[in-house]
Amino acid sequence: MFNLGVGYLDMGLYEDAENIFGKVTAINPSYDNAHYNLAVSLHKQGKVDETIKELNKTLEVNPKYSDAYVVFGLISLTEKKFEEAIAHYNKAMEINPDNLDARYQRAIVFALQKRYDEALTENMAVLEKNPKYTNAAYNIGIIYHRTDRLDKAMEWYDKITKKIDPLYEDAYYNRAQLYTMKGDHSKAYSDYISYSYITKWRTGKDPAVVYKQDEIKEMFLQSVPTLKGQTKDQEIELRTN
Numbered sequence: 001m002f003n004l005g006v007g008y009l010d011m012g013l014y015e016d017a018e019n020i021f022g023k024v025t026a027i028n029p030s031y032d033n034a035h036y037n038l039a040v041s042l043h044k045q046g047k048v049d050e051t052i053k054e055l056n057k058t059l060e061v062n063p064k065y066s067d068a069y070v071v072f073g074l075i076s077l078t079e080k081k082f083e084e085a086i087a088h089y090n091k092a093m094e095i096n097p098d099n100l101d102a103r104y105q106r107a108i109v110f111a112l113q114k115r116y117d118e119a120l121t122e123n124m125a126v127l128e129k130n131p132k133y134t135n136a137a138y139n140i141g142i143i144y145h146r147t148d149r150l151d152k153a154m155e156w157y158d159k160i161t162k163k164i165d166p167l168y169e170d171a172y173y174n175r176a177q178l179y180t181m182k183g184d185h186s187k188a189y190s191d192y193i194s195y196s197y198i199t200k201w202r203t204g205k206d207p208a209v210v211y212k213q214d215e216i217k218e219m220f221l222q223s224v225p226t227l228k229g230q231t232k233d234q235e236i237e238l239r240t241n
Contacts, residue, residue: 169198
């Protein structure tokens with residue numbers, strides 16, 4: 001039954017996962033993984049109080065369950081309680097120094113606090129342990145992009161699309177922005193088409209539908225008029241999941 005709940009969780013069927021893990025914890029109240037996965041299912045549905053309750057139960061059963069503190073940190077981060085979030089991530093790493101999710105999330109908090117050098121260091125440390133941790137690589141690119149170190153941003157978007165994850169669509173979109181700024185409209189167009197195809201493959205919808213935008217961003221309207229109506233209107237944002 002537990003594995004069925006994990007399957008539901010992986011498919012994004014959070015209510016179904018909640019029901020399964022609820023049954024598992026009722027049968028075996030000492031099953032720490034079931035309490036934790038129930039907490040994750042609840043958190044994905046925005047049920048904060050219930051999530052906290054299950055995280056506490058997880059830690060009652062197993063005080064060394066470091067991932068529980070990562071979810072506590074996510075709750076604090078959502079509430080913009082940055083120092084509290086860092087404290088939770090620190091606790092997770094105190095229990096398990098190799099908890100890469102805790103280090104990655106701590107890097108996000110540092111970036112949101114504009115502590116960019118610390119954020120870069122943390123993301124680099126994540127990639128040293130797991131070179132395929134794509135979100136960490138992406139956020140490095142985002143930090144360089146936000147701080148106008150555009151050649152470095154381009155370098156990281158290249159690493160993602162060529163080595164780490166060729167289907168990471170936002171790296172193509174952001175690199176297209178940089179190519180447009182450089183006046184290299186053919187490469188910008190190529191990257192945008194890649195972004196569009198990948199997004200449609202993942203969602204079954206065109207990007208304009210996914211992002212609910214009616215008009216193309218001005219820079220694409222000027223450089224590639226044929227793309228009108230297909231580009232999402234977004235700020236350069238950190239990947240937080």
